[in-house]
Amino acid sequence: MSLDAPEKTTPQARKITTKPRVSDQIFRGVVTAFSFSALVILALIALFLFLKGFSALKAQGFNFITSFEWNVFVDDTGKEVAHFGLQAMLVGTVVISIIALLIAVPLAVLTALFLTFYAPDRIKKILITVIDLMAAFPSILYGLWGYFVLMPMAIYWAQLINKWLGWIYIFDVPEPIFSRSPFIAGIVLSVMIIPIITSVSREVFSQTPLDRVQAAYALGATKWGMIRAVVLPFGANGVVGGSMLALGRAFGETVAVFSVLNIVYRTNFQVLYTQGGNVASHIIQRFGEAGATEMSALIAAGLVLFMLTLLVNFFANYIVTKTVKSGR
Numbered sequence: 001m002s003l004d005a006p007e008k009t010t011p012q013a014r015k016i017t018t019k020p021r022v023s024d025q026i027f028r029g030v031v032t033a034f035s036f037s038a039l040v041i042l043a044l045i046a047l048f049l050f051l052k053g054f055s056a057l058k059a060q061g062f063n064f065i066t067s068f069e070w071n072v073f074v075d076d077t078g079k080e081v082a083h084f085g086l087q088a089m090l091v092g093t094v095v096i097s098i099i100a101l102l103i104a105v106p107l108a109v110l111t112a113l114f115l116t117f118y119a120p121d122r123i124k125k126i127l128i129t130v131i132d133l134m135a136a137f138p139s140i141l142y143g144l145w146g147y148f149v150l151m152p153m154a155i156y157w158a159q160l161i162n163k164w165l166g167w168i169y170i171f172d173v174p175e176p177i178f179s180r181s182p183f184i185a186g187i188v189l190s191v192m193i194i195p196i197i198t199s200v201s202r203e204v205f206s207q208t209p210l211d212r213v214q215a216a217y218a219l220g221a222t223k224w225g226m227i228r229a230v231v232l233p234f235g236a237n238g239v240v241g242g243s244m245l246a247l248g249r250a251f252g253e254t255v256a257v258f259s260v261l262n263i264v265y266r267t268n269f270q271v272l273y274t275q276g277g278n279v280a281s282h283i284i285q286r287f288g289e290a291g292a293t294e295m296s297a298l299i300a301a302g303l304v305l306f307m308l309t310l311l312v313n314f315f316a317n318y319i320v321t322k323t324v325k326s327g328r
Contacts, residue, residue, distance in 0.1 A: 099186025
């Protein structure tokens with residue numbers, strides 16, 4: 001008796017497709033919609049500022065950015081005359097931001113190096129949590145801290161700087177008044193932006209190729225020698241990008257600067273003297289008493305600050321992204 005051999009059946013070929021599942025398509029659509037909503041919101045903000053500030057921009061022209069005068073009055077004929085120029089506050093914005101960067105960048109880079117290469121794991125986790133928490137603090141808290149805690153100490157520091165370096169113009173003062181100065185405002189801003197620079201720098205330093213680190217140790221380098229020869233050159237662009245991200249926040253800071261600086265519409269390069277301002281603090285100072293004409297000018301000033309901050313942040317993101325992807 002012979003048994004029939006079982007028929008050989010060829011299994012049906014599995015269909016391979018790159019089409020995502022329905023759930024994945026829905027999730028991708030939701031995420032994409034939320035991503036584009038941020039761009040839409042930014043565009044709507046820019047459009048609103050442009051429409052509300054267009055009359056001032058049209059009346060003042062390019063002088064709105066280059067002029068140093070901000071004045072509105074009624075002449076003898078009863079006609080309202082307005083001269084709006086933002087240059088003095090733009091200069092103040094740059095001066096205060098540079099002071100903040102000069103203080104914040106060295107401290108932030110050293111902190112990032114300590115967290116990446118020196119800190120024990122337990123301390124590292126605690127410090128990272130504290131730094132992230134500092135980045136989330138409202139600016140009004142920094143302003144109050146700067147006014148009540150920092151200012152008495154900063155006045156003494158300013159007096160010392162003026163005593164020993166007063167022969168330099170930027171450290172000279174017309175009168176011996178050192179409170180509420182651009183120097184103090186810059187210190188407050190530096191404390192605000194240190195967490196931003198530290199976080200970006202730490203992320204970039206952690207991307208340093210391990211083979212370069214091991215090669216430096218193999219050649220007999222100490223840890224600090226390895227950091228100088230490998231880590232700092234590798235992460236230089238990332239530090240610059242993080243600093244520019246922090247610069248974007250410093251440009252737009254309002255309450256903290258307003259709390260520790262006498263807002264005077266005048267170009268002031270003497271950083272220890274008690275007058276100055278930035279664009280954001282000028283807007284908040286004039287907003288309550290502004291008429292229709294000046295309100296349009298203030299909104300136009302907000303548009304200028306919005307575009308300036310946006311350009312700085314885009315450029316900073318480009319530098320950071322290029323640094324991490326290219327490994328340079």
